[in-house]
Amino acid sequence: MKLSYTTKRKLLGFTFLIPFLLGFFMFFAKPLFETFKYSFNKITIDEVGNMVFTPNGIQNYIDLFTTEVSSANTQVLRVLLDENTNMLINVPLITLLSLFLALLANRQFKGRAIVRMIFFLPIILGLEVVTDMMTITTGTDTLQTGGLFAESFVARMLVRYTAIPMTYLNPIIEFVGNIFNVISRSGVQTLVFLAALQSISPSMYEVAKIEGATGYETFWKVTIPSILHIVVFVVIYTIVDVFLTSQIAQEAYHFAFENSKIGIGSALSVIYIFNVLIVLGVVLLFTRKVVSNNG
Amino acid sequence: MADKELFIPTRTTVATPPPPGKKKKPKLSADQNIYLAKKQVANFSLNLISLILILGLCFVILYPFIQLVPTVLSALEDLGNPNVIWLPEEWSTLSFTAASAMTMPEGFMTMLKSIGFALVLMVIQVFVAAMTGYTMARVKYPWLSPVMFVLVILVFLTPRQSLLLAQYIYFSNFDGLGLVPLLQKILPNAAWLQHPVAGKEGVIMLINQPASLYLMAALGNGVNQSLMILIFSQFFKNIPKELEEAALIDGCGFYKTYFKIMIPNAIPAVVIVAILSFVWNYGDTYYTRYFDPEGTHLASELAMTFIDANKQTLLDRVRIRYGVPVTTDMTFDALKQAGVLIFLVPLVVLYLFAQRWLVENLENSGLVG
Numbered sequence: 001m002k003l004s005y006t007t008k009r010k011l012l013g014f015t016f017l018i019p020f021l022l023g024f025f026m027f028f029a030k031p032l033f034e035t036f037k038y039s040f041n042k043i044t045i046d047e048v049g050n051m052v053f054t055p056n057g058i059q060n061y062i063d064l065f066t067t068e069v070s071s072a073n074t075q076v077l078r079v080l081l082d083e084n085t086n087m088l089i090n091v092p093l094i095t096l097l098s099l100f101l102a103l104l105a106n107r108q109f110k111g112r113a114i115v116r117m118i119f120f121l122p123i124i125l126g127l128e129v130v131t132d133m134m135t136i137t138t139g140t141d142t143l144q145t146g147g148l149f150a151e152s153f154v155a156r157m158l159v160r161y162t163a164i165p166m167t168y169l170n171p172i173i174e175f176v177g178n179i180f181n182v183i184s185r186s187g188v189q190t191l192v193f194l195a196a197l198q199s200i201s202p203s204m205y206e207v208a209k210i211e212g213a214t215g216y217e218t219f220w221k222v223t224i225p226s227i228l229h230i231v232v233f234v235v236i237y238t239i240v241d242v243f244l245t246s247q248i249a250q251e252a253y254h255f256a257f258e259n260s261k262i263g264i265g266s267a268l269s270v271i272y273i274f275n276v277l278i279v280l281g282v283v284l285l286f287t288r289k290v291v292s293n294n295g
Numbered sequence: 296m297a298d299k300e301l302f303i304p305t306r307t308t309v310a311t312p313p314p315p316g317k318k319k320k321p322k323l324s325a326d327q328n329i330y331l332a333k334k335q336v337a338n339f340s341l342n343l344i345s346l347i348l349i350l351g352l353c354f355v356i357l358y359p360f361i362q363l364v365p366t367v368l369s370a371l372e373d374l375g376n377p378n379v380i381w382l383p384e385e386w387s388t389l390s391f392t393a394a395s396a397m398t399m400p401e402g403f404m405t406m407l408k409s410i411g412f413a414l415v416l417m418v419i420q421v422f423v424a425a426m427t428g429y430t431m432a433r434v435k436y437p438w439l440s441p442v443m444f445v446l447v448i449l450v451f452l453t454p455r456q457s458l459l460l461a462q463y464i465y466f467s468n469f470d471g472l473g474l475v476p477l478l479q480k481i482l483p484n485a486a487w488l489q490h491p492v493a494g495k496e497g498v499i500m501l502i503n504q505p506a507s508l509y510l511m512a513a514l515g516n517g518v519n520q521s522l523m524i525l526i527f528s529q530f531f532k533n534i535p536k537e538l539e540e541a542a543l544i545d546g547c548g549f550y551k552t553y554f555k556i557m558i559p560n561a562i563p564a565v566v567i568v569a570i571l572s573f574v575w576n577y578g579d580t581y582y583t584r585y586f587d588p589e590g591t592h593l594a595s596e597l598a599m600t601f602i603d604a605n606k607q608t609l610l611d612r613v614r615i616r617y618g619v620p621v622t623t624d625m626t627f628d629a630l631k632q633a634g635v636l637i638f639l640v641p642l643v644v645l646y647l648f649a650q651r652w653l654v655e656n657l658e659n660s661g662l663v664g
Contacts (some may be wrong), residue, residue, distance in 0.1 A: 009434060010436060012547070012548075012549040013433070013434030016429060017430050017431075018425050019426075019427065020423070020446075021446075022472075023514025023515040024446055024450065026472055026516075027514065027516045028449075028516060030461075031461035031465050032449075032453065032458060034465065038460075065487070101352065104345055104348060104352070107345060113350055113647065113650060113651065116650050117646060117647060117650070118352075118356050118357060119352075119353075119356070120646050121356050122356060124574060124642050125359070127379075127594075128578070129578050129580055129594045129638070130578065130635055130638075130639070133631050133632065133634065133635040135539065168396065170425060179355060180355060183355055188571065191567050191570070191571070192526060194567075195315060195561070195564060195566065198563050204594040227533075229529040230530070233525055237450070237525070240451055244452070244454055249454040250456075252457040253459070256457075257459075262460060266457075272454070272457065277448075277452070278450070284456070
């Protein structure tokens with residue numbers, strides 16, 4: 001039997017997908033399906049420790065939005081809305097900042113290795129173990145080491161020794177504090193952008209230079225089109241990452257394990273998944289147009 | 296625009312290397328001198344601005360570490376001294392000694408074992424993620440391609456803690472799509488397949504078995520592996536189609552094209568995915584706690600040692616063993632942070648090594664644009 005080139009390619013290509021597909025159905029699909037099932041059941045634990053399911057339709061979802069409150073005593077709908085707005089603000093910020101960091105780290109200068117090392121640190125600092133360990137246990141509440149600008153030495157100096165009135169100073173301090181936060185979330189993106197910038201062929205820049213393009217033109221006509229696919233990746237990653245570290249993801253755990261309301265926690269997980277999928281769908285529809293227009 | 300046309304010939308004369316023996320600069324007119332001076336000023340100010348920005352950003356990122364200095368490096372009994380802001384009064388590395396004794400029960404071997412574990416998983420993860428990403432980017436299926444994309448995204452966006460319970464139950468009664476009995480027949484000696492669950496046929500226990508970690512990585516479900524698949528897929532999309540076509544004309548098959556043409560051209564992607572994979576596997580506590588609670592993993596050691604319930608025991612140990620007269624919560628913080636810094640050393644070393652490679656690739660790559 002002789003196969004056409006494309007059929008053969010599809011078959012051979014499929015062999016590369018087998019591990020992931022097998023793994024997906026072996027390890028992921030069943031737990032996900034079970035979580036869906038939990039969300040439509042009232043779950044209690046009997047004396048032996050087995051779970052008892054009582055189907056109760058969409059009662060869990062109704063409860064979630066009417067009677068249940070989050071760990072911080074706010075309504076769940078409020079938390080969802082807040083996190084979505086938070087995402088809308090932070091995703092463009094993080095994407096732009098990480099591109100900017102990568103462009104800076106990609107320039108030729110002395111000590112570039114050290115600067116790249118430092119730009120890589122947020123990834124390490126993002127590890128759960130490290131964030132847990134870097135918090136300070138002194139006092140009643142734990143504080144993040146990174147987000148302390150408002151209480152830092154510099155901020156105190158500004159407040160005490162400059163004549164800038166507090167009405168102007170407060171937003172500035174808040175903004176700088178937010179920069180800490182944004183930078184600490186842009187490590188992976190910066191690294192990916194850096195690799196993308198380096199895979200652009202130097203001859204492209206040479207051509208642009210010979211043709212007399214300015215730096216600004218080179219950036220928009222050479223750099224950006226060459227890394228467009230990576231920009232799409234970074235946007236997807238950032239959206240998912242912002243949601244993963246958001247309060248909603250924590251709340252699902254809070255409901256299921258701290259309040260022993262497994263059904264409600266699962267319902268929140270399902271809503272979370274659909275929420276992120278819808279946001280990603282909208283963003284991808286939009287970016288697809290841009291990507292296909294630019295090749 | 297007129298300026299530009301004027302200077303194109305001069306630029307070409309400047310660009311050509313002067314003939315040997317003649318080192319005189321070509322004579323420039325006043326206009327050209329002004330142009331060059333302007334350019335120099337522009338370059339200089341651009342460099343200055345980026346230098347300031349780089350320094351500022353580095354400071355922002357390093358700030359948490361700078362804050363650690365007075366805590367970690369001062370003598371343990373000196374902590375909480377209100378006179379100390381940035382530099383400790385009495386330098387001491389005792390917190391490092393104590394922290395490493397606490398988190399590394401086997402001494403340096405603990406760290407080596409954790410590194411080895413992360414390296415093995417890294418190789419498996421990169422290998423599997425790269426091939427999945429390649430097919431996703433380069434082979435078009437009418438419906439499988441979008442489905443694959445959605446599946447990968449789905450794995451990526453689902454928070455681990457929201458599947459925690461269902462996953463735990465399922466992994467304790469793992470049937471592997473009914474493949475377990477078949478595997479048991481093929482591999483009668485594999486220890487990890489011989490963990491039957493009481494009263495059930497063809498079902499094994501995956502929890503508490505280190506082999507599960509490798510199996511999950513080999514099947515594309517390791518730590519953040521879906522993300523790595525996405526990275527590879529987007530990078531492969533960027534490589535020009537002509538390369539593959541040329542390889543086909545030269546008689547390369549599918550696999551040969553992938554290994555000989557595509558992978559070498561995706562080295563930046565391989566390097567960053569390898570770095571990320573190492574970092575995440577080395578720092579993972581979630582999967583190792585599930586599947587290998589008895590194994591040696593520095594990250595879990597760290598997380599287990601410095602829980603609040605352990606605080607008093609640890610502080611007693613410091614008092615007795617190292618002769619520190621008074622210990623407080625601050626001592627505990629100092630130990631914890633010293634432990635983290637020790638934990639981070641291999642990551643920093645690996646990155647310094649890998650990033651040099653990332654740069655070299657740029658200079659050697661002859662990618663056809």
